[in-house]
Amino acid sequence: MEQVYLCPKCLEAQEAPGVCPRDGTVLLTCRPGHPDDPCRRPLIDSKGRVVSRAPIWWLRYSVRNLIKHLEDLT
Numbered sequence: 001m002e003q004v005y006l007c008p009k010c011l012e013a014q015e016a017p018g019v020c021p022r023d024g025t026v027l028l029t030c031r032p033g034h035p036d037d038p039c040r041r042p043l044i045d046s047k048g049r050v051v052s053r054a055p056i057w058w059l060r061y062s063v064r065n066l067i068k069h070l071e072d073l074t
Contacts, residue, residue, distance in 0.1 A: 004030045008062055032057045043067070 005027040006013050007020035019026055032055065033039045039057040042050050052059060059067040 002032070004032055006030055006058075006061075028061050030057060030061050043071070 004013060005015070005017050007023065007025050008028050009025045010020060010022055012020050012022050014020070014027055017027055017029055037057075039060075040055050042054065043052045043056055043059060045051050054062075056067070
């Protein structure tokens with residue numbers, strides 16, 4: 001599975017792990033899933049409304065507690 005290395009501060013993407021060249025923050029190693037993986041979709045509530053436009057895989061890495069709370073509400 002493909003990996004993406006992202007800065008949690010500025011969202012700069014890199015090809016390899018390490019630190020962000022813009023701000024020196026340690027990069028996150030993220031696995032966004034296959035193209036048809038549901039984790040690539042935005043979070044949608046039970047009424048079909050988009051709760052966040054960010055893909056679920058990113059929310060799990062960046063705001064884990066918030067995504068857990070939002071998933072519990074759906």
